[in-house]
Amino acid sequence: MKSSLRSIGDTAARFGLETHVLRHWEDKGLLAPARDGADRRLYGDDDLVRIAVIVRSKAAGMTLDQIGVLLADDHGSRRHAVLQEHLADLDRRMEEMRRSRAMAVHAFECEAHDMTRCPGFRATIADVLDGSSTWSAAIAQARP
Known part of the structure; x- marks a missing residue:
């Protein structure tokens, strides 16, 4: 055809x-x-x-x-490197989406109507609040 x-x-x-x-x-x-x-x-x-x-x-x-x-037809090893990098990025973004969804579900179900006052959410960032960790370190530690 x-x-x-x-x-x-x-x-x-x-x-x-x-x-x-x-x-x-x-x-x-x-x-x-x-x-x-x-x-x-x-x-x-x-x-x-x-x-x-x-x-x-x-x-x-x-x-x-x-x-x-x-x-491109001529980048076999580069192709694999690009795909490995992309897969790692997808995994990272999917984990961020999973956490964002969990937070949204919690906010929907939470009786504390204000997320900034929610004890459950505050507990998940206690180490950032008390200065024993940074946001990026807390995110990296939570990765599987």
């Missing part, structure tokens, strides 16, 4: 993007769409897959430089 080619406007609309975003990604070397006789960009199925990788990776917090390494 032959891939049909799409305009930049149609391609951008499929992903909910502005056309300038696709041009920027092309300038960064992430995309290389075909061109017609009038030098208009034409996107095929392979381009759509690359765009989907970029969109998903950006949503997961990756930079365009990191995504460029993922999409």
Whole structure:
């Protein structure tokens, strides 16, 4: 089955993007769409897959430089390093989200209507309050 080619406007609309975003990604070397006789960009199925990788990776917090390494054919060891770094970042962010959710659930259920007065929340930051720890140290210690 032959891939049909799409305009930049149609391609951008499929992903909910502005056309300038696709041009920027092309300038960064992430995309290389075909061109017609009038030098208009034409996107095929392979381009759509690359765009989907970029969109998903950006949503997961990756930079365009990191995504460029993922999409390159010649960076095997760098690719693994970027992915390991990204997985560690995802784990850290997921743990932060877990703690934020726990705090929101506690606040919802807490009778102390004011989180700054809540004894349960204050207990979780007692070491920061008494000066025996810093916020960043307390966060690092709570990591699995």
